[in-house]
Amino acid sequence: MLIPNGYHVHRRFGRKHLLAAFFGGGIAGNLSQFWFYIFHQIQWGTVLPSPKSWGILGDFLGNKAEIWQRLALDKVFTSVHKAKPCRGASAAISSIVAIETCANVVSLYGKYKELRRRRELGIADEWDNRTTKEVLYEVCHLWFVISVLLADLIPLFDSTRTSKGLFDSLVAYSSDGIGHAAHIGGFLFGMVYYLVMLSGYRRENR
Numbered sequence: 677m678l679i680p681n682g683y684h685v686h687r688r689f690g691r692k693h694l695l696a697a698f699f700g701g702g703i704a705g706n707l708s709q710f711w712f713y714i715f716h717q718i719q720w721g722t723v724l725p726s727p728k729s730w731g732i733l734g735d736f737l738g739n740k741a742e743i744w745q746r747l748a749l750d751k752v753f754t755s756v757h758k759a760k761p762c763r764g765a766s767a768a769i770s771s772i773v774a775i776e777t778c779a780n781v782v783s784l785y786g787k788y789k790e791l792r793r794r795r796e797l798g799i800a801d802e803w804d805n806r807t808t809k810e811v812l813y814e815v816c817h818l819w820f821v822i823s824v825l826l827a828d829l830i831p832l833f834d835s836t837r838t839s840k841g842l843f844d845s846l847v848a849y850s851s852d853g854i855g856h857a858a859h860i861g862g863f864l865f866g867m868v869y870y871l872v873m874l875s876g877y878r879r880e881n882r
Contacts, residue, residue, distance in 0.1 A: 678769050681776045688779055689874055697775050697869050698768045701862035705767020708861025716835070717750070766855065767862030774866025775874065777821045780814040782875075787811060825863070828856040 686694045787807065831854075 697771045701771020701865045702768035704865035705858035705862035709858040712857035767858040770862035771866035774863040778870040828859045832856045
């Protein structure tokens, strides 16, 4: 995905913006995955009943029981997930894909407005071969991105369900070994970068 999307982003906006989006998306993706880790660690900490609900035993042990339980749960969580670092550049690539997607949406909207204008003026609305290929690419790319986003969002939302069992709660952070939160974080960074830095951008040497 890096080569085709990176090529189009480089051609449209230049090397500086390509590199900024790549590194910024990587950082944003890692931060997103880190916060997702913290969220699941907090969720895992509430998977067992509080010692206060243990009755007489809970009253006898007092705060020590809560401390022991919290330490034990933290130990289990970190032991399971400590060997799962963020590796690869998928979050950075997601940022570039987001920029290409935003640019394609703007391009499609521009072509649609031009088509309406030509029809209102009574001008023939047939597109040349190049424009037809551009529309086909932009539409196919948009549907591809939607399918990729759904592939990340569905397991992401499913992992946040509170009605999970003990084992499912433990592995919810990374049940398939894929950093879905990192992908979404990188994609959101790319969208924001496009809106802030590239909206209405035109390369002088195009």
